[in-house]
Amino acid sequence: MLDIQKIRADFPILSEKVNGKPLVYFDNGATSQKPQIVIDAEAKYYQEINANIHRGVHTLSQLATDAYEISRVKIQHHINAKFSHEVLFTSGTTHGINLVTNGFASILKPGDEVVVSSLEHHSNIVPWQMLCEKTGATLKVIPMNENGELIMEAFDALLSAKTKVVTVNHISNALGIINPIKYIIEKAHAVGAAVLIDGAQAVPHLKPDVQDLDCDFYAFSGHKMCGPTGTGILYGKEDWLNKLPPYQGGGEMIKEVTFEKTTYADLPHKFEAGTPNIAGGIVLGTAVDYLNNIGFDNIQKQEEALLEHATKRLLEIEGLKIYGTGKNKASVVSFNIDGIHPYDIGSIIDKLGIAVRTGHHCAQPIMNFFCIPGTIRASFSFYNTIEEIDVMVEAVKKAKTMLS
Structure with a gap:
């Protein structure tokens, strides 16, 4: 298994705070963070x-x-x-x-x-x-x-x-x-x-x-x-x-x-x-x-664990639907909560230091297929942790309570 804390130390931005909260960066599908060596x-x-x-x-x-x-x-x-x-x-x-x-x-x-x-x-x-x-x-x-x-x-x-x-x-x-x-x-x-x-x-x-x-x-x-x-x-x-x-x-x-x-x-x-x-x-x-040097086998194992945990925890939230439920998936969870616009969820959890992507993700035909304006997309990298996912889930629950 990877020494995640050692790897996280390679990425200066992961120790930053956003809105006074420790950064939880789950927008890796848009761009990944950069290690100090880069x-x-x-x-x-x-x-x-x-x-x-x-x-x-x-x-x-x-x-x-x-x-x-x-x-x-x-x-x-x-x-x-x-x-x-x-x-x-x-x-x-x-x-x-x-x-x-x-x-x-x-x-x-x-x-x-x-x-x-x-x-x-x-x-x-x-x-x-x-x-x-x-x-x-x-x-x-x-x-x-x-x-x-x-x-x-x-x-x-x-x-x-x-x-x-x-x-x-x-x-x-x-x-x-x-x-x-x-x-x-x-x-x-x-x-x-x-x-x-x-x-x-x-x-x-x-x-x-x-x-x-x-x-x-x-x-x-x-x-x-x-x-x-x-x-x-x-x-x-x-x-x-x-x-x-x-x-x-x-x-x-x-x-x-x-x-x-x-x-x-x-x-x-x-x-x-x-x-x-x-x-x-x-x-x-x-x-x-x-x-x-990290090894793609190691990367895949870490990201599979993150995906599995995120899927399980998010589905605990009543009214939450995940889009993209096929068997073969990378470490991305795209979801919505009934009756709440994805932008509103994303805006609230940003105040708690959590970076996710909301919208159509430059894939409007997919959103049209599901008849939705967009999704909340949490995309994970090997430097993310199970604990960060739990922080996100609690933040989403809080946002849902505020917006319901």
Whole structure:
């Protein structure tokens, strides 16, 4: 078992007080907190080797370039990509998805179909809608059931020779449901479709093996896995990345520029125009090292215990309903109390130092399915404790009494 108090000591913010109360941070689905080693690594870059990368012959530029590319290799190994040039640095999951949809604008044509799921975050819906409007392709949606699980029989029926792309999240940000992505990838490939997985909510909890999954693209954000904001990764199979045109034009992504014609750089630089978030990219590697040192088996055991306890305790509250009750879940509990708006609960328990997320969680189709305005979402990380859950439950009970 993890020494939770030792781990919590790594995170300075966890000792803070909010509204005079000890902070209970249960908004990890929005962003995770950062350990001191990550904070120090960012400061160290700016204090010791701050320089632009890939372009300078001077020492600092070489040191910064080496650190940036070492981080890329760390992430390659972390997700088990075949080549380091299949790992693209982005500003986050949204950037990665938009990079892919922009590329498919030159591939799709009227009559083609793109399949998304009803569990998607807006960032894995809207770019595909924009792509379909641009190309004349049609957007198809995998339906969900009352447990928050995708209906696989309906997914099978949607697939055809017209299906060119299938895109789903690995884990639902709003409900915590873990989707059967390996099955989805296999079925999509059987009809010749490419597959993009939105891994934003998965990477804090597990290590995706992109070769074992056989996905064509896997996008995720650094800030949800103890890394800096403004960082992310798009993994893409080499063949697909070579097929897609560049997302942006500018410095670094070129091989040769004349006024008559420009040729593009090889992977990964073809998709990394301009000066990147150098510090963020380097420090994302530090965050990955930190999580691997803790061990994802240990992380999963701790988070499963938190989820089990939170589910049991919350269901003791009369009138409380949990959304997303499927068998395979990450450490997220999304709930409401009869007759009380989720925002009101969230506002009251914030006064008691408890940070949860309220609203539609950028997943309005899910809320529309359940005919609700939103939910209260408590999302747990490995540094959270059973005692914190008990504090939250008592706070929710108090809020219910005040609002009833």
